[in-house]
Amino acid sequence: MAASDEYNMKQALELYLASLKMDDKLMELRIKEAWYLQMGNAIAKRTTSLTYKNHVLNIRLNSAVLRNELTGQLSLIQSLLNERLGAEIIKEIYFK
Numbered sequence: 001m002a003a004s005d006e007y008n009m010k011q012a013l014e015l016y017l018a019s020l021k022m023d024d025k026l027m028e029l030r031i032k033e034a035w036y037l038q039m040g041n042a043i044a045k046r047t048t049s050l051t052y053k054n055h056v057l058n059i060r061l062n063s064a065v066l067r068n069e070l071t072g073q074l075s076l077i078q079s080l081l082n083e084r085l086g087a088e089i090i091k092e093i094y095f096k
Contacts, residue, residue: 027052028053055090056090058093058096
């Protein structure tokens with residue numbers, strides 16, 4: 001096997017998950033964990049759903065006041081989450 005054909009276990013697993021179309025679901029789980037750790041308990045309690053697909057994060061909140069407050073901080077939230085994830089994973093965030 002040529003050196004260029006060798007994969008480490010992480011690369012092989014990522015390729016396998018991508019072939020199963022599960023890479024977004026795995027990333028969604030990582031983002032959910034980052035969201036709850038970064039935003040704290042008060043915001044986590046008001047988060048009813050969080051979905052991720054194609055670098056877009058959709059967050060549903062049960063508080064209009066909180067939704068308006070967080071909408072004003074989109075770039076900061078995006079930066080904090082991407083920093084916690086270790087890469088620029090999230091390109092856009094939408095609150096609903």
